[in-house]
Amino acid sequence: MERREAAKAVPATTDAVRRLAFESFTQGRLERAYRWAAMLLRDRSDAQDAVHDAMVQAWIHWDELRDPARIDAWFDRILLNVCRMRMRGSPVRSIGFTDTIGPIGPDPIANLGESDIVNRALATLDADHRIAVVLRYGPGLSPREIALRTGQREGTIKSRLHYALRQLRAFIDAAERTPGAPR
Amino acid sequence: MNDEGLERDLRAALVTDEPGRVPDELRERVTAIPGEVPISPVARRRFPRMLMSVEPLVGIAAAAIILALVIGLRPSGSTPGSSASILPSAPSTASAASSSAPGVVPWVNRSATPSEPAPTPPPGAFARPCGPSDLHVSVGRVGQAMGNLNLPVTLVNRSTTACSLSGYPSLSGVSSTGASVPLRVAHGSYFGDPGSAGNLKPGGVGGLNIGGGAECAAARNGVNRTYPVLRIGLPAGGTVDIPAAFDTSCVVDVSALGAIPLTNPTEPPVSPLQAEISAPATVEQGAVLAYVVALHNTGATAYPLEPCPDFEQALGTGSSAGWVATITYGLLNCDAVHEVPAGGTVSYEMRLAVPIDQPTGDAKFTWLLLGDSGPLANAPMQVVRRP
Numbered sequence: 001m002e003r004r005e006a007a008k009a010v011p012a013t014t015d016a017v018r019r020l021a022f023e024s025f026t027q028g029r030l031e032r033a034y035r036w037a038a039m040l041l042r043d044r045s046d047a048q049d050a051v052h053d054a055m056v057q058a059w060i061h062w063d064e065l066r067d068p069a070r071i072d073a074w075f076d077r078i079l080l081n082v083c084r085m086r087m088r089g090s091p092v093r094s095i096g097f098t099d100t101i102g103p104i105g106p107d108p109i110a111n112l113g114e115s116d117i118v119n120r121a122l123a124t125l126d127a128d129h130r131i132a133v134v135l136r137y138g139p140g141l142s143p144r145e146i147a148l149r150t151g152q153r154e155g156t157i158k159s160r161l162h163y164a165l166r167q168l169r170a171f172i173d174a175a176e177r178t179p180g181a182p183r
Numbered sequence: 184m185n186d187e188g189l190e191r192d193l194r195a196a197l198v199t200d201e202p203g204r205v206p207d208e209l210r211e212r213v214t215a216i217p218g219e220v221p222i223s224p225v226a227r228r229r230f231p232r233m234l235m236s237v238e239p240l241v242g243i244a245a246a247a248i249i250l251a252l253v254i255g256l257r258p259s260g261s262t263p264g265s266s267a268s269i270l271p272s273a274p275s276t277a278s279a280a281s282s283s284a285p286g287v288v289p290w291v292n293r294s295a296t297p298s299e300p301a302p303t304p305p306p307g308a309f310a311r312p313c314g315p316s317d318l319h320v321s322v323g324r325v326g327q328a329m330g331n332l333n334l335p336v337t338l339v340n341r342s343t344t345a346c347s348l349s350g351y352p353s354l355s356g357v358s359s360t361g362a363s364v365p366l367r368v369a370h371g372s373y374f375g376d377p378g379s380a381g382n383l384k385p386g387g388v389g390g391l392n393i394g395g396g397a398e399c400a401a402a403r404n405g406v407n408r409t410y411p412v413l414r415i416g417l418p419a420g421g422t423v424d425i426p427a428a429f430d431t432s433c434v435v436d437v438s439a440l441g442a443i444p445l446t447n448p449t450e451p452p453v454s455p456l457q458a459e460i461s462a463p464a465t466v467e468q469g470a471v472l473a474y475v476v477a478l479h480n481t482g483a484t485a486y487p488l489e490p491c492p493d494f495e496q497a498l499g500t501g502s503s504a505g506w507v508a509t510i511t512y513g514l515l516n517c518d519a520v521h522e523v524p525a526g527g528t529v530s531y532e533m534r535l536a537v538p539i540d541q542p543t544g545d546a547k548f549t550w551l552l553l554g555d556s557g558p559l560a561n562a563p564m565q566v567v568r569r570p
Binding site: 018019020021022024025026030031034039044048051052055056059118119120133134137138140165168169172 | 186189190192193194195196197198204205206208209210212213216217493497498508510542547549
C-alpha cells in the first residue's frame with residue numbers, strides 16, 4: 001500500500017462528485033419541475049426562471065441534504081417556495097400558455113376565451129391555496145404528499161383544498177350567472 | 184357546478200396547460216449552474232471537514248457514499264480503509280482496451296490517500312483580537328437573491344500591528360433616539376462567510392455578511408423595522424457602528440467574522456493541464472474498463488508531478504428512478520515520469536472495474552486529476568449487458 005504525504009485539501013474530489021450528483025439529479029427532475037412551475041405560474045418564461053432559481057438554490061445547499069430519501073421533497077419544497085415568492089411578487093395573471101400577453105389593467109382576464117374560466121378562477125386564489133389545488137389536480141398528489149412538500153400539516157392542506165374549491169366554485173357560478181359572461 | 188364537475192374541469196385545465204418539453208434554453212441554464220454559481224465557503228467546507236475528521240480513507244469513501252446515497256450513487260469496492268487497491272483482486276474480464284500501448288505510462292493499481300484539508304491555525308497562531316479602535320468599517324450595497332437580503336460589511340485593520348477576526352458578532356439596532364435594541368440573530372449567512380478566521384495584517388481586509396429577508400409574514404403585512412444604525416458587537420468585546428438602513432423585521436443572520444485573503448481561496452488556480460480520454464464506446468457490466476488519459480501541458484513551464492497527484496474516475500448510469508455511479512480514486516503512476524513537459528503530453532493507462540449490477544445505458548464518464556482545479560475530462564460511454 002502506497003501512501004502519500006501531502007497536506008493539500010481535496011476540494012476537487014468533493015466538487016467532482018457533487019457536480020456529477022447534481023447533474024444526474026437535474027436530468028431526472030428538470031421536466032417535472034418545469035411542468036409544476038408552469039402550472040403554478042401560468043407563464044412559461046416565469047416558469048423557466050423559477051426552475052432555474054430553484055436549481056441554483058439546490059446547488060448552493062446541496063451538501064446540506066442529509067437524508068437521501070427526502071431529496072424529492074427537499075427539492076420540491078425549494079421549487080414551491082420560489083414559485084410562491086414569484087406569485088406573491090407579481091400581479092396575478094391568467095393567460096394560459098399563449099405567446100402574447102395582453103395588457104394587464106384593472107381586469108387582466110377580461111379578454112380571455114370561454115374555455116379559460118377555470119384558469120380565471122385559479123388566478124383568484126392566493127399562492128398557498130393555488131399550490132394546494134394545482135398539486136392536487138395537476139400531478140395528482142395526495143394531501144399528505146402536498147403537506148410533505150409544503151411543510152404544512154396534512155389537515156392544513158385539506159382545509160386549503162376545501163376553501164379553495166369553494167372559492168373556485170363561487171367564482172365559476174357567478175360567471176355563469178352573469179349575462180354575456182364567457183363560458 | 185358540483186364538486187365532481189369542478190375537479191374534472193380542474194384536471195382538464197391543468198393538463199391542457201402543460202407546457203410541453205423543457206426548453207433547450209432552460210436546460211443550458213441549469214447545466215451551467217455548477218460552473219457559474221460559486222459555493223459559499225461555508226457550504227464548501229462543511230462537507231470535507233466533517234468527513235476528513237475521521238480516518239482518511241474512510242473519509243473519502245464516506246464522502247462518495249454519502250453523496251452516492253443522495254441519488255443512488257455507490258462507490259466501487261467500498262471497503263473503507265481496507266485496501267490500497269482500487270480494483271478487485273481478481274477482476275473479471277478486461278473488456279475494453281488493450282494494455283500498455285507504446286508511449287503510454289502503464290497502469291498501476293494504487294489507491295489514493297486523501298490529503299487533509301487546509302489546517303485551521305491553532306489558537307496560538309492568532310494575533311490579538313481586533314478591537315473597535317483597530318478597525319475602519321464600511322458597508323457595501325445591499326444585495327438580494329432569492330428573497331434574501333445581504334449587507335456586506337468590510338473591516339480594514341488600520342492599526343500598526345496584526346489583529347485577528349473570528350467568531351460571530353452580536354447585533355443591535357440603534358434608534359434615532361440613540362436607544363440600542365439587541366437583535367436576535369441566527370449564525371450563518373445565506374451568502375456565506377466572506378472570509379475565514381485569521382489574522383489581519385496592518386491594512387489587511389476582513390468582512391462580515393449581515394442578512395435579512397423580505398418574505399416573512401411581518402414584512403408582507405407591512406411591518407418595517409429599520410434602524411438608522413446597526414451596532415456590531417465584536418466577539419472579543421467592543422462595538423462598531425455602521426450606518427445602515429436595513430430592515431430587520433424578518434429574521435436577521437450574521438456570517439462569521441473573517442479575514443479576506445488577497446486571492447480568493449475558493450477559486451483555485453487554473454491548471455495548465457488539459458485531459459483527454461481515449462476510451463472504447465462501450466463497456467460490459469462486470470468488466471474492467473481499460474482506457475487512456477492524455478495529460479497535455481498548455482503552460483510554458485514543465486508541470487511537476489511531485490507530489491504525485493491523485494485522480495478520480497466516475498462512471499454513472501441509470502435514470503431518475505435509480506442512478507448509480509461507480510467512483511474510485513487512484514494515484515497516478517509517477518514511477519518513471521515526474522513531470523509533464525511544457526507543451527508536451529503524457530498518456531496514462533487507466534482501469535475502472537465496472538460492477539456487475541451497474542445499470543446499462545448511456546453513462547456519464549468522468550476522469551479528474553485532483554488538486555488545483557483539475558483538469559477534468561468527460562467521454563461518451565455506454566454500459567451494455569454482459570452476454
